[in-house]
Amino acid sequence: MQRSGSLAPAARVFLRNWLVYRRIWYRSLFFGFLQPFMFLTAMGVGLGGLLVASRAAFGGLDYIHFLGPGLLAATAMQVATFESTYPIMNKIMWGRNYEAMLSTPLGTRHIVLGELGWIGFRLATVAAIFLVVLTIFRITATPIALLAVPVTVLTGWGFSASLIAFTATQRNDLGFSWIFRFVINPLFLFSGTFFPLTQLPAPLQVAAWATPLFHAAELIRGLILNRLDPATAPLHLLYLVVFAAVGVALADRNLARRMRA
Amino acid sequence: MPAASDALVRARSLTKRFNAFTAVDGIDFEVPAGGSFGFLGPNGAGKTSTMRMIACASPVTSGELRVIGMDPRTDAREIKARLGVVPQIDNLDQELTVRENLEMYARYFDIPAAVARQRASELLEFVQLAERAKDQVEPLSGGMKRRLTIARALINEPELVILDEPTTGLDPQARHLLWERLYQLKRRGATLIITTHYMDEAEQLCDRLVVMDKARIVAEGSPRQLIDQYSTREVLELRLPDADRGRRNGQLDGLADRIEELPDRTLLYTDDGERALDAVHARQIPVESALVRRSSLEDVFLRLTGRTLVE
Ligand SMILES: Nc1ncnc2c1ncn2[C@@H]1O[C@H](COP(=O)(O)OP(=O)(O)OP(=O)(O)O)[C@@H](O)[C@H]1O
Ligand SMILES: [Mg+2]
Numbered sequence A: 001m002q003r004s005g006s007l008a009p010a011a012r013v014f015l016r017n018w019l020v021y022r023r024i025w026y027r028s029l030f031f032g033f034l035q036p037f038m039f040l041t042a043m044g045v046g047l048g049g050l051l052v053a054s055r056a057a058f059g060g061l062d063y064i065h066f067l068g069p070g071l072l073a074a075t076a077m078q079v080a081t082f083e084s085t086y087p088i089m090n091k092i093m094w095g096r097n098y099e100a101m102l103s104t105p106l107g108t109r110h111i112v113l114g115e116l117g118w119i120g121f122r123l124a125t126v127a128a129i130f131l132v133v134l135t136i137f138r139i140t141a142t143p144i145a146l147l148a149v150p151v152t153v154l155t156g157w158g159f160s161a162s163l164i165a166f167t168a169t170q171r172n173d174l175g176f177s178w179i180f181r182f183v184i185n186p187l188f189l190f191s192g193t194f195f196p197l198t199q200l201p202a203p204l205q206v207a208a209w210a211t212p213l214f215h216a217a218e219l220i221r222g223l224i225l226n227r228l229d230p231a232t233a234p235l236h237l238l239y240l241v242v243f244a245a246v247g248v249a250l251a252d253r254n255l256a257r258r259m260r261a
Numbered sequence B: 001m002p003a004a005s006d007a008l009v010r011a012r013s014l015t016k017r018f019n020a021f022t023a024v025d026g027i028d029f030e031v032p033a034g035g036s037f038g039f040l041g042p043n044g045a046g047k048t049s050t051m052r053m054i055a056c057a058s059p060v061t062s063g064e065l066r067v068i069g070m071d072p073r074t075d076a077r078e079i080k081a082r083l084g085v086v087p088q089i090d091n092l093d094q095e096l097t098v099r100e101n102l103e104m105y106a107r108y109f110d111i112p113a114a115v116a117r118q119r120a121s122e123l124l125e126f127v128q129l130a131e132r133a134k135d136q137v138e139p140l141s142g143g144m145k146r147r148l149t150i151a152r153a154l155i156n157e158p159e160l161v162i163l164d165e166p167t168t169g170l171d172p173q174a175r176h177l178l179w180e181r182l183y184q185l186k187r188r189g190a191t192l193i194i195t196t197h198y199m200d201e202a203e204q205l206c207d208r209l210v211v212m213d214k215a216r217i218v219a220e221g222s223p224r225q226l227i228d229q230y231s232t233r234e235v236l237e238l239r240l241p242d243a244d245r246g247r248r249n250g251q252l253d254g255l256a257d258r259i260e261e262l263p264d265r266t267l268l269y270t271d272d273g274e275r276a277l278d279a280v281h282a283r284q285i286p287v288e289s290a291l292v293r294r295s296s297l298e299d300v301f302l303r304l305t306g307r308t309l310v311e
Helices: A002-021 A025-058 A063-084 A086-094 A097-102 A108-136 A143-167 A174-190 A202-209 A212-225 A233-259 B047-054 B076-081 B098-108 B113-126 B142-153 B172-187 B199-205 B223-230 B242-248 B273-282 B297-305
Strands: B007-018 B021-032 B036-040 B062-067 B083-086 B160-164 B191-196 B208-213 B216-221 B234-239 B258-261 B266-270 B289-294
Touching: A002 A108, A002 B098, A025 A063, A025 A108, A063 A086, A063 A108, A063 A143, A063 A174, A063 A212, A086 A097, A086 A143, A086 A233, A097 A108, A097 A233, A108 A143, A108 A233, A143 A174, A143 A212, A143 A233, A174 A212, A212 A233, B007 B047, B021 B047, B021 B191, B021 B208, B021 B216, B036 B047, B036 B199, B047 B062, B047 B160, B047 B191, B076 B083, B083 B142, B098 B113, B098 B142, B113 B142, B142 B160, B142 B172, B172 B191, B172 B199, B191 B199, B199 B297, B208 B223, B208 B297, B216 B223, B216 B297, B223 B297, B234 B273, B266 B273, B266 B297, B273 B289
Parallel strands: B036 B191, B036 B208, B083 B160, B160 B191
Antiparallel strands: B007 B021, B007 B062, B208 B216, B234 B266, B234 B289, B258 B266
16 A cells, blocks of 8 residues: 555656656667677777687686676666766755655655666666677577566666665765765776676685675676576575665665755 | 634744754744735744745644644645645756646646646746746746746645745846736635745735744734834934934934934834924934835834844
């Protein structure tokens, strides 16, 4: 009752984002295609071509097969991060969109659900285009690869919800550069996107193993290449579900606190 | 709930604290249904804090508050469905067009899309923005943005409209256009709550008002009542030569019921300004300029607080 009662109002927050996005969707889709296409050409084909002797290190794969799916996981993190920092800050402080929404029957919970619904939609389109690119490079193995779409969305929800929770506590945008430098960039570089964690010194391996992006990369790679390890896959999935659930709870709490001064 | 009164908003010992700071200090008031009710007060008096509590945007720290017969603590959604809010700082959606701002806001109220389109068209006519319907919000003038915000606040056909400084920062022409629209709105039967620090605005628009200062209500009544109660019928404003300032002691004694010395003027409160001026001339007091005018709420405020309203 309570839950279904939240979805219709949340859908209007989603609708508002769609109204803005529909003016630029083709641009967004175009860049969504161009970015992985260029990355895979440069690093997969160009750089990967030099790594043929190291196939063993990449689990017997061509480098581009290792890189492509990992890049999708990293892209989910980046898109979620971008959409959940400055735009959310703008709606809290500068543009005051949430203040306007909250003077209607909408509540902060509807806002959180609507924004996450929107992020989910954006990530689903990003993942779908990404899969097209991966298929062009002959990286996708079977239709099971389509399951990478919901996993990408789940990954994005975890990052998005956590960052909405963080943004709701910030009074200016200084904290963002800190987050980008010390959280997002290290995760991007050291979470098994570009090279296997076994290349890292042992303590760093443990640290990387604890990060959400590692689990997302493993799961998405397994699905796209159809090499899922049935022993570890449920753990990766469980990690991502818990990450998202904790993030949503924090986002809900922090935004409610922030908006009720 | 007993039908204790037909007040749309009723506050008893209403208090708002931000940590240790008290922004609203135990105020009592009742806003009757119909007409417009003003909160007049200088910067920082606590007007916005009070409006935000009524609008369920900010929790009540202590005291009692009923809005349209309901409690903001438990019935916020229902109250907000029946309120219109024009905030002090515009929060229009900068990424949407003028018309989209109205239609999207209507959707937040769960108003069906077709009805939203219809009402948006009517309201754009009402606030004279129909030609700008397809424009982005950002390049609109301050007065247009204010009118759009008012149109937006009316989209759910509210019983009560809260306007926090609707005309601050606008030029006189834009203000008069807004006043005229608000007057129309009142005639249609809506109840308005208006905050302002312009006494002419309060006199023009408000049937009843409270004067707020330093988190408290210092007086309440209709503009006429307040002026009658706290001021004289007329005021003689004198500009005296600076050199005389120090030596004026006693010179003006007995010429008025009350005398206020401001940095740039001296105000003589009396029911007959012309006679007081004649008496000033008769005493051969040197005067740079003199003006006789009717008392205003500005004088009421000065009397109540010892300060002018707009510094
Ligand atoms: N969120 C807040 N946190 C801390 N203090 C606040 C907050 N909001 C308002 N105040 C303080 O409460 C006091 C009353 O502010 P309020 O905005 O209600 O006054 P106002 O009468 O609307 O003034 P103005 O005419 O300038 O809009 C001010 O001293 C203000 O600094
Ligand atoms: Mg204010």
